[in-house]
Amino acid sequence: MRRHVLAVATFLCVQAAHAADNVTLPAVMVQAEKVSRVDTVVNVENTQAPDRTLGDMLKHVSGVQSGAFGPNSGAPVIRSLSGNRVQVLEDGQSILGMNAISGDINVPFDPLFVKSVTVNKSSDTVRFGGNAIGGSVNMDSGLISREMEDKDQEMELMLRKGFNDADAQGFRMNFNNQRNISTNLQMSVQRISHYDIPGNSKASVCDSQMFPVAGGANSALADSCQREARVQRVYNKASQPFIDQFMTENPDWADGDFSFFTNRPTSVWMGKTYTNPANPQYVEGTPSYVQNKINRDVTPNYRVTLGNSYIKNTHLAVGSTYFFERGYIAASMDSKDSEYGVPGFSMENLSFGADYSAGRPVGVKLKQDKYTIEANLRDPLPLFELAELNLAKLDNTSGEYLGATKANEYDFKTNQAELLLTHTPFGPLSGTLGASLRSRDITGSGAQRYLPDVETDATAFFVKESLDLGWAIFDGGFRHERIDHQIKPSRFKTSRNSPNATLEDRAYSLNSHSIGGYFELGSRFSAKLRYSDSERAPEVNELYASNAHYSTMTQEEGSQKLSPERARTSEATLAFKSSGFAASATAYEMKYQNYLYLGYSGLQTANRLPLKYWKQTDTTVEGVEIDVSQSMDLGAFGKLDLSAFSDLVKNKADNPDSLRAHNDGEYLPNMPTNRYGANIAWQNRGWKARLSSIYYDKQKYLGKNVSEEIPLDAFNMVDLQVSREFAVRNSYVSAVEVFINGSNLLDEEARPHNSPLKYIAPLPGRGFQVGVSVKL
Template sequence: MLSTSPLAYAAEDVTLQTIKVRADRPSSIDSVVLVENTQAQNRTLGGMLEHVSGVQSSAFGPNAGAPVIRSLSGSRVQILEDGQSILGMNALSGDINIPFDPLFARSVSVNKSSDSVRFGGNAIGGSVDVDSGLISRKMESKEKDLELVLRKGFNDADAQGLRMNFNDGTHFSTNLQMSFQKIGHYDIPGNSKAGVCNSQLFPSSGGVNSFLADSCQKEAKIQQVYNKASQPFIDQFMKENPDWADGDFSFYTNQPTSVWQRKTYVNPPNPAYVPGTPKTVQNKINKDVTPDYHGTLGNSHASNSHFAVGSTYFFDRGYVAVSLDTKNSDYGVPGFSMENKSFGANHDEGLPVGVVISQDKYALEATLRDPVAYMESAQLRVSRLNNTSGERLGAAKANDYRFDTSQAELLLAHRRAGPLSGLLGLSHQSRDITGSGPQLYLPDTRTASSALFVKESLDAGWATFDAGFRHEKVEHDIRQSGFKTSRNAKNAKLEDRSFSLNSYNLGASAKLGQLFGAKVRYASSERAPDVNELYASNRHYSIMTQEEGNQDLKAERARNTELTGLFANRGFQLSATGYVMKYENYLYLGHSGLQTANRLPLKYWKQTDTTVKGFEIDASQLIQLGGYGKLNLSAFADLVKNKADNPDKLRAHNDGAYLPNMPTNRYGANVLWENKGWKAKLSSTWYDKQKYLGKSVSEEVPLDGYTMVNFQVSRALQVPNSPFAGIDVFISGTNLLDEDARPHNSPLKYIAPLPGRGFQIGLSARL
């Protein structure tokens, strides 16, 4: 157990890490953190996972949050549901949330290591797989199961849901899910804009911190204004002939008399004169482009709905399951306006940004045991995903992007040959992107990828070894559309690109006596640039950038080394992991040093060698209290640094060694008590002030650290003489200290803090 079960505690909704030994994960070294869905306040997928060491949420406001694994996210972290990718616009634009059902998703598996052998280049930084609960992979224990969920939020969302399973106990099992979440707005403890938006807008060294001004959505500039108190006399001639004046300075003089056209004028004293004052003074203009709300987070409304049905047919040697899933979201992006208007514009005309998401997914999953000689199982997954994600400027459409994705994967697990087990996999994916609206920054494209991979594991008893290899072909084809690149574009004419990728990994785990264990893992992974990195052009308002792609970019390569030490004794468990990821051709948005219309910084996709390194420590102590139940005390700490290797002068000057919005280091503690139907959880996580700062010409301004304290208490009840098999009631609270919490890795940290103190009460009833 020591050699195969690294631990991750101190998370409110994290159970012991679980090793999933399935057809698609045969190796004990290829471990994942299994996060059970027991937390009531899960708003986003990133929020559900942010208490796992090494994982934070992108926190693009309270309504959009993606997992950030060891500083990596977007196209580097593969997001899956029931083993099939659901990456879409959410990978390319931070304000687009990942469609996610917070009520009925069973659990989420997180692989914090490179998972490119299993899931391709988009898993170069890890993978996240949501178990939707929609597919029965074994016959349910009860013939009928109906669950009703009601939740009332106080500075949190209201939610209602229904989940039902009915089966014949032999061949058929069908699941039905419906859920709804809604909130009008979130309250915050102070102002929506951070204090540094005023105190550090004008550095002591002079000038304006333009990066901070744009991030705070401020109009900031310095005017040199004539000081009327600097000269002792008023020019009498100019007083009598004001049309001759070129400005205020023309009306004042140092001379008691003046001669104009051979006539002498006696200049009266200047009553405002202050000896020794300078002729000009600075007038610092500090004006909000978007409102600075107090107590309320403006434009933070959200509404989500989910309907799904899945049915499984079981037979002697396996099962076949089909499912239909539709999710819809409509929410505001708080404190943020696409119209980062030019100086002097009427900012009262700025319109709030809204996001509308509609997603339909059709899936088939089948497993056959003993399909042919020497084969233990065959598994087939096929899906079709239609996702439309759009941004709204007020009521008007800014853009809509439709992602139509078809996927198929076949996994063949061979029979165990002594200590050797493994699988062969084939996968294919095609994705069509179609855009519409006046604010387009991506062309219409088709992306196809095909892959062959193999994974093998050797169990030697005292140690386990594994290896895997994947070959993948990725092709991006430009489709005809009305998309036009900007005059600043790097690409003169958009062209098709193709990439041939090879990834492999090696690993070993061993028991070191009765108390200790160790794991070592090495992976070499490749990722093809995505469509935004290759072809983006024009204003991308959700990242407040004039984004320009470069179709000559090369594939990224990461070489990852990871070492884990394990210790367990009498209920105490400790896991410590250190890692180094060496990237060649790491892709990033580099600042050109210029701004375009509406003061948007002009940035180009570039590449440089980069090193990502850090550590994670998790500890837990289980205490049995006899008749008083059991107590689990846990703690964690993590730190990550993402730093360019030998940056050139332009990178060092404009972007710095570290990229902006990197996750900060954290320290957390958690107490979980369980006894006779009672559960109580109390957690505290301290987010430190960021020390590793990036630049956008001006240096990034760090914000103060903060502590998030949450709790949840639940009680399972049995009601005699009622139709309910059981009722669970709960109360939960978040941000109990009502902190002004601004995650450093959030692009909106200067204008939108996390919600203030909030509570939720609710119940779930089973029939």
């Protein structure tokens, strides 16, 4: 199959290039696949907002939050789903690597020059496979010109100075011949030495709720707070009125502190009577033994400054497009490097009473090199109006470090090929046929690796069709996919706790389909209905992980016996529009069969990490999203846009067995909270301003780690962006824009409940960026 697809793709490219000689064309815009009006799709344009991560950029989209593994790593969380369930793409090509497996590994992201991001909050498995069972996020890098620019050259220089925010510099350039060749260059750097926070890095509950009223210590909270917490039974020297004189003279006979005290004024030892002096510490009625509660930091509890929160990102890329009469062919090269600290977090679980000051901070080093070819050809074959070929080679290396020492490192080498054919419409029926191939090779190293070397091959074909009847649009799709995981020889060894005695290859055959409808209900109302039946194969960490996985703070053990997940998703949206006002409400329910999750065994390993196994249970994810907006034309005073949203989501096991109910509870831990957001945007004569607020409610649906999660206080994140663009009339500079951004203006202690580091690393406090953008 692979040879046949590549042969057809090569034939189309050669035919297109041959037809392109000496052709001068106007702007050409071709798009192989239109966004379905049935899916819940949102397009987010890049602004000058100080987005640190991809999750930050999407936080104003209802139903989408950030994973928030500290300030430097934040993957999108769609309707409580993330990781292997949310496909992350750049220019239509998957960039999932360790960022889908380990929360402290960030999605490679350039906040300066990414052009836009398209979010599909519905299951997107028909288009992008099982890893999109919870939706997809596709970044447009701006590297590939899909139509000829208006001017033959343009350059943009960007400078940002941060105050409790990152400094950033970059430039973007386009030059073209206004006929058939257009080239883009991008370079950017972002860096900061540390972030400041409103108070302590560790939450107050690490002190106030460490010792339950019922007794003992909350070990789960202690692990999350990175504390040594235990209760000692200590003899009370004030409980007895006299000091034993014989023991004072013969201390070698004593069995402990209690031996030196007595209730009697005299003692007889070996026929001799001793007079016992009074105990000056004596307090009548006090117990013989008291509890000594030890609550000691394993990692530092920072004050005001969040330690180990540095970051340095660099990005260098080039992309070029050749236009011809019937389409274009484009190629790009992209390199991203990132180094950052994981604040308040330790990979060294030392024994009780050890010297924790010698602990080494955790750092991440990430490098991604990507090479792509994108080709479009109109009328490639009879009965087909468009063909699109996408080829990509991705090399992603992610490493976790203890100080300067490598703990583990994984190299993901991925090759992808996809061919899309859009057939000629048959009356109201239009659609796309597609085939894709992907080969991924994972190689690990380091003393603390927890994944074996695995090669994964994926092949798929799909079809998506749309029937436009004017008053209603129906669409449907089907995808068949095969996933093969092949174990490669290596020195990797599973732990004694692993259920996998010998690692074995695994193969899965998956089928997914979807159907939906969009209906015009008069001039103001519309409705969407959607149903999908999607499958996802277990990923390599769910199958083969073994040993300590410190970014999840668990002893993580996979299982080769796991079955594919299956999600039956129902979604309904009602929308209203009138005179600049728009409102929509969406309700959804995802019924998961064999939902994969990390379940607690109730035991801890020698390094005090909880022992967890990848397990499966039926689960229901349900929620509601509401969006409201109003646009107003203020005449001479400009344009004003008001908007608000709310999202509520619940992830609950359907019929948990007794072990799940006792150890993990009905709800999974670290789930997103309910949110309520509002935005005010104004623009007039070069001025732009936006004030936004997102209120994160206190979590009501709590998971367990034997002990129930401790919810943290609600918080409100208020951000502001103000900019002014000046037109410059000379031969060198066309426009200058100056701006100021403010984040967390209320300086709130913000600890998102879905953040694994919520107890030890809050989000940064109040910060500002001032900057200038110069267009040449």
